Amino acid sequence: MNLQHLQINDALIKELPTPVAVTDTQLNFIAYSKRWLIEHNITQGEIISVNFFDALSHIPFQFKDILNNCLMGNSCQNEGQEFKKCENQKIWLKWNINPWKNENGSIGGLVINLENITAKKQLQELVEKAQEVSRTGGWQVDLLTYKTQWTKMVNIIHEMPLDYVPQTYDECFVHFKEGEYRNKIIAASNEAIKYGTPWDEEVIMVTGTGKEIWIRTKGHAEFIDGKCVRIFGICQDIDKYKRQQLAYTESAEKLKKAVTASKVGTWEYYLDTGKTVWDDITFSLHGVPKDNFTGSLYRNWKNAIHPDDFIEIQKAVQKYYNGGGLGSGTVEYRVLLPNNQVRILKSTVTVITDPKSAEYKGVGITQDVTNEKLAEKKLKEFAEITGKQNNSLTNFAHMVSHDLRAHSTNLSVLTSLLKDEKDEDQKIQILEMLKSATESLNSTVYNLNEVVQSNSKDIRDELTKVNVLKVIHTVKNNIGTLFQEKNATCTINVATEHNVKVVPAYLDSIILNLFTNSLKYSSPSRDPKIVITTTIVDEFLELTFTDNGKGIDLEKYGATIFGMHKTFHRNKDARGVGLYITKNQIEAMGGSITVQSKVNSGTSFKILFLLN
Numbered sequence: 001m002n003l004q005h006l007q008i009n010d011a012l013i014k015e016l017p018t019p020v021a022v023t024d025t026q027l028n029f030i031a032y033s034k035r036w037l038i039e040h041n042i043t044q045g046e047i048i049s050v051n052f053f054d055a056l057s058h059i060p061f062q063f064k065d066i067l068n069n070c071l072m073g074n075s076c077q078n079e080g081q082e083f084k085k086c087e088n089q090k091i092w093l094k095w096n097i098n099p100w101k102n103e104n105g106s107i108g109g110l111v112i113n114l115e116n117i118t119a120k121k122q123l124q125e126l127v128e129k130a131q132e133v134s135r136t137g138g139w140q141v142d143l144l145t146y147k148t149q150w151t152k153m154v155n156i157i158h159e160m161p162l163d164y165v166p167q168t169y170d171e172c173f174v175h176f177k178e179g180e181y182r183n184k185i186i187a188a189s190n191e192a193i194k195y196g197t198p199w200d201e202e203v204i205m206v207t208g209t210g211k212e213i214w215i216r217t218k219g220h221a222e223f224i225d226g227k228c229v230r231i232f233g234i235c236q237d238i239d240k241y242k243r244q245q246l247a248y249t250e251s252a253e254k255l256k257k258a259v260t261a262s263k264v265g266t267w268e269y270y271l272d273t274g275k276t277v278w279d280d281i282t283f284s285l286h287g288v289p290k291d292n293f294t295g296s297l298y299r300n301w302k303n304a305i306h307p308d309d310f311i312e313i314q315k316a317v318q319k320y321y322n323g324g325g326l327g328s329g330t331v332e333y334r335v336l337l338p339n340n341q342v343r344i345l346k347s348t349v350t351v352i353t354d355p356k357s358a359e360y361k362g363v364g365i366t367q368d369v370t371n372e373k374l375a376e377k378k379l380k381e382f383a384e385i386t387g388k389q390n391n392s393l394t395n396f397a398h399m400v401s402h403d404l405r406a407h408s409t410n411l412s413v414l415t416s417l418l419k420d421e422k423d424e425d426q427k428i429q430i431l432e433m434l435k436s437a438t439e440s441l442n443s444t445v446y447n448l449n450e451v452v453q454s455n456s457k458d459i460r461d462e463l464t465k466v467n468v469l470k471v472i473h474t475v476k477n478n479i480g481t482l483f484q485e486k487n488a489t490c491t492i493n494v495a496t497e498h499n500v501k502v503v504p505a506y507l508d509s510i511i512l513n514l515f516t517n518s519l520k521y522s523s524p525s526r527d528p529k530i531v532i533t534t535t536i537v538d539e540f541l542e543l544t545f546t547d548n549g550k551g552i553d554l555e556k557y558g559a560t561i562f563g564m565h566k567t568f569h570r571n572k573d574a575r576g577v578g579l580y581i582t583k584n585q586i587e588a589m590g591g592s593i594t595v596q597s598k599v600n601s602g603t604s605f606k607i608l609f610l611l612n
């Protein structure tokens with residue numbers, strides 16, 4: 001190419017759509033395209049005969065080595081190379097440089113096609129960085145050739161070599177976990193190819209190392225003349241996010257099940273407007289049917305409260321009305337359900353200000369604590385029984401300490417006297433006293449044995465069904481002689497079908513004790529009369545045993561009437577353990593005994609036995 005020829009084609013060069021310039025061997029411009037000026041932001045006008053580096057001051061000077069190499073007759077091209085302009089600035093250049101020759105064959109200069117691709121490279125780096133941060137890669141499949149292409153990030157996600165590309169269309173799907181997920185993507189791609197339907201799915205993929213990870217895959221279809229020629233999309237690694245989401249969903253589901261199982265209801269109540277919001281569990285806890293609900297929730301809540309608890313609960317609620325401030329509290333109350341069942345509820349409320357409306361509202365939870373309260377009640381009852389048993393043991397210890405020590409002292413004194421006595425008549429008298437003391441000791445030991453037996457802890461295991469009327473008749477017949485001696489009568493109003501769960505020996509002992517007490521402490525001024533009746537009270541049979549005897553001063557002795565070693569009359573044979581044993585036997589079998597009495601009028605015992 002000679003200079004004259006270049007001048008002739010200068011107009012053609014100016015109109016070239018690429019940034020092209022022609023220089024001489026001194027790198028001074030001979031010709032250039034308009035695009036060259038735009039590409040390199042040259043605004044000073046004409047640059048003919050201007051040196052390359054004077055006109056293009058932004059080009060690093062090390063680029064001169066490349067130009068000098070081309071002036072030696074070598075062509076050079078590069079799709080993009082980074083140059084460092086200064087401390088903190090870089091530039092990317094793309095070029096295609098060829099030498100031109102004069103008519104004599106000597107090199108006359110260079111034809112330079114040079115682009116500044118810095119902006120493109122920065123954008124590409126930005127995209128790659130975004131792909132790296134978001135773990136997102138791109139892919140496409142040419143359906144005319146079935147050739148697959150995808151970006152480096154796809155291979156990184158797949159944990160495959162960076163130069164790996166599927167060789168067949170079917171190979172594109174083997175990376176998805178076999179079964180549900182692979183079938184889902186195959187179906188989605190077929191749908192896209194057939195109808196142009198895009199997809200966006202979260203599926204499990206198996207990497208090249210055999211690890212299962214969650215990915216998000218999006219796909220689109222491209223059609224030409226009604227035929228799908230390409231499908232393309234993205235692949236994103238969402239494993240960390242997805243597993244956190246699944247863990248959260250699982251935790252939320254467990255929490256939901258726990259809340260449902262624990263039957264904890266939530267509610268809101270606006271103090272200014274009376275607006276009330278309940279969840280399903282709160283409706284259920286208060287026995288209010290949600291589907292058929294009508295009227296005010298607050299009114300339904302008040303109507304559900306047990307009448308005996310209403311006043312106290314109303315006072316607690318009123319405190320929040322009058323206070324008008326922030327705070328929290330807990331209340332317990334009973335609700336009366338439509339089937340008359342009683343349920344104990346515990347509500348915790350916090351009064352706050354709604355940030356949207358600036359209204360005061362109560363936000364709370366309500367839960368069913370019926371079982372806990374019943375268990376607490378039983379625990380208290382057990383503690384009371386234990387306390388009573390401890391008192392009984394104390395009484396028992398006092399009795400053992402006092403009575404046996406007294407017997408021991410008495411026997412010791414009599415034995416000593418008998419040993420030292422010489423008179424035979426006195427010895428006989430002492431022997432009689434020793435015999436009497438021994439019998440008294442035997443009686444005390446017998447009574448103590450009865451007390452121990454009546455405090456058995458395993459007695460509930462021995463309860464059996466017993467007919468009350470039959471036992472009463474049997475015991476009465478056994479002491480028929482005593483009835484005759486006292487000229488006593490007995491009226492029995494007991495149904496033949498009344499049965500109770502008791503220890504048979506205990507029931508015999510209880511009835512016998514009641515009979516003998518009535519006869520033993522009968523009034524000397526009238527014949528004994530005994531009336532026995534039974535009635536059913538809930539799950540118990542109430543047996544009432546009434547006599548017209550001496551009676552007991554309950555104001556004086558009421559607190560100790562069932563105590564150990566307590567007597568209330570001057571009878572010589574009174575031991576003070578009969579009623580104590582009777583009460584312990586009854587309570588050991590799950591029953592109870594109460595007494596009503598009036599001096600010189602009579603006594604009435606009411607005993608509750610468990611029904612069969």
